[in-house]
């Protein structure tokens with residue numbers, strides 16, 4: 643939608659100037675007939691600012707450029723994705739659950755955490771799961787300089803490649819936040835941006851049954867489910883609820899006839915007409 647490679651913060655800055663300009667016109671009684679144009683300009687500026695901010699933070703829109711939110715398919719397939727790991731003991735426990743039910747998943751790992759726990763990265767790959775890039779230090783990319791955005795994804799890719807021999811082809815920006823420049827950097831590096839369509843806010847540890855209910859009730863064919871095996875770079879919160887909830891989510895969705903796939907398989911469903 644936007645060809646201009648502008649940062650969100652610059653767009654909001656520009657809109658602030660327009661809003662102030664509109665208010666000043668109105669205050670000075672300029673352009674008040676046939677309607678209060680200055681006031682309307684200010685109102686539109688504020689609304690557009692909200693729209694741009696929501697476009698940067700909400701996962702399911704392509705206002706700033708293409709992102710994958712879910713697969714376009716009538717097949718009953720879903721992708722489990724886990725962010726912020728690897729993080730012992732939870733990543734290992736989760737891998738045990740996935741193995742028990744023979745379910746593949748996709749792990750968007752933080753470079754720093756991968757460096758600390760390469761054995762978990764090797765296990766993720768050895769057990770047939772897919773890896774994704776979740777930046778090196780989990781910073782808010784909306785606030786980072788373009789060069790830093792580049793460094794963050796590049797470094798995470800290098801860390802993962804040093805462990806597995808291959809850098810991931812998919813990326814999930816921390817919190818899903820992106821603007822035109824962030825998306826441009828990802829595109830330049832040949833990385834596909836993957837958001838999600840189902841989130842349970844499991845990172846707030848709301849209780850196993852809440853995570854399961856919020857997830858299962860929203861799932862449909864092609865859903866990409868967001869869960870967390872890690873806790874940013876701080877790595878202090880428990881992910882025991884997510885591990886237990888994953889077991890129930892798998893059981894319930896399997897009972898409903900869903901099959902679990904990696905994000906790669908969702909991507910093929912995205913590209914089909």
Ligand SMILES: [Zn+2]
Nearest residue numbers: 725726816817
């Ligand atoms: Zn994250």
